[in-house]
């Protein structure tokens with residue numbers, strides 16, 4: 001049987017993490033193809049239901065990447081995202097679902113290496129966990 | 141100590157209805173919202189001077205909707221210039237506190253909180269009809285099994301967030317009318333020129349303890365039968381996707397709910413692909429997305445009022461789910477929905493340093 005290849009959905013802020021991803025590409029560094037990046041205007045625009053829908057319809061892990069505290073172009077989007085992700089993880093924990101499949105990271109446009117390392121680590125962590133039992137469940 | 145008045149009451153409800161009558165007749169209020177007989181049950185009515193009071197029963201053991209929804213209806217799109225008071229129960233007051241913070245309710249309204257001995261389910265309404273409050277209060281034991289689980293497990297028995305509080309639980313037939321805010325004290329003084337500083341009667345231990353025990357039972361049920369993927373699939377297996385639970389929820393005030401919006405309309409092909417991943421999928425889709433998404437949106441403000449569960453046609457234990465999830469997410473921010481108008485709403489603010497490492 002082929003090795004399990006996790007599907008990772010990444011919600012990346014246009015002003016930092018998505019730019020880091022671009023930079024990684026142009027400087028010919030590699031990050032795992034498991035990660036499917038989705039560019040968003042700010043982590044503050046990522047509603048929890050987007051993350052949940054990804055987890056319910058096929059993603060094995062979701063990573064949200066935003067500007068470091070103090071650096072959000074809309075001033076407080078990342079702080080709000082941090083609260084929302086904390087709530088999301090708590091909801092999953094309380095429901096007895098795996099909150100470690102969701103991760104929030106601060107990666108600036110200049111941190112190409114951090115981007116690559118983070119994506120590798122997260123992909124490996126999810127690979128070890130195995131298939132997301134929530135993905136494509138009957139009730140979705 | 142509060143500014144207040146104590147009255148020996150033969151009929152608690154008769155006395156409270158009398159107070160509504162004098163508020164209106166003496167022009168202290170231009171309108172009062174209270175429960176009034178409607179068919180086999182009760183409905184909220186906006187009473188004005190001269191209204192027929194015979195069918196008014198502010199303590200009727202049935203809530204057709206959260207009064208928080210009425211407060212929002214009356215003030216979201218502009219508050220009336222006239223003075224309006226709403227006679228509400230503690231769970232409704234807690235939802236009103238949340239809606240004030242979320243800018244859906246204007247504090248210019250007057251809120252009068254009534255002690256609440258519990259209310260009956262809508263199922264009881266359709267099967268038997270709702271008794272009046274005197275009958276209910278005199279024989280609460282007879283109705284014990286039909287009281288809404290939200291009421292049996294309502295541990296925040298009283299708030300101190302209203303303008304006026306009316307207390308009678310455990311007082312042996314005494315009715316206390318207490319001013320709780322500046323404008324509430326003013327109102328009580330106008331209503332009773334002989335009002336004086338009096339002590340609020342303590343809540344009997346029995347009530348607090350039994351409600352705590354019932355809440356504990358719900359949480360144990362949650363741990364054993366709801367938590368975990370298989371349990372969850374089972375719990376929501378018969379959900380009809382009617383979204384009644386969201387429509388009646390006082391906290392779900394969005395004009396258009398995301399989960400009812402066209403954002404979740406997909407091409408047919410999409411469903412075929414999703415189904416192929418596991419062999420089959422249930423339609424209509426997005427059942428879990430709706431429930432888990434809704435929790436993420438509003439559990440931070442869930443007041444455990446249980447209207448969601450009462451409105452569910454297939455008796456999904458929604459109160460237990462939302463109360464438990466609500467308690468846990470609120471604890472993250474040391475928040476308790478409805479506790480205080482002064483506590484900052486956790487989704488409206490943040491700290492620069494918190495929640496790290498994530």
Ligand code: SF4
Nearest residue numbers: 392394397398434437
């Ligand atoms: S579920 Fe979310 S989007 Fe829908 S009404 Fe409630 S808070 Fe609003």
Ligand code: SF4
Nearest residue numbers: 389442443445446448
């Ligand atoms: S989710 Fe249910 S218990 Fe919570 S506030 Fe809404 S209606 Fe009340």
Ligand code: SF4
Nearest residue numbers: 379380382383385452
């Ligand atoms: S009211 Fe009950 S059946 Fe309707 S959507 Fe809510 S849980 Fe499902």
Ligand code: FES
Nearest residue numbers: 013042072073077
């Ligand atoms: S702009 Fe990057 S997180 Fe807000």
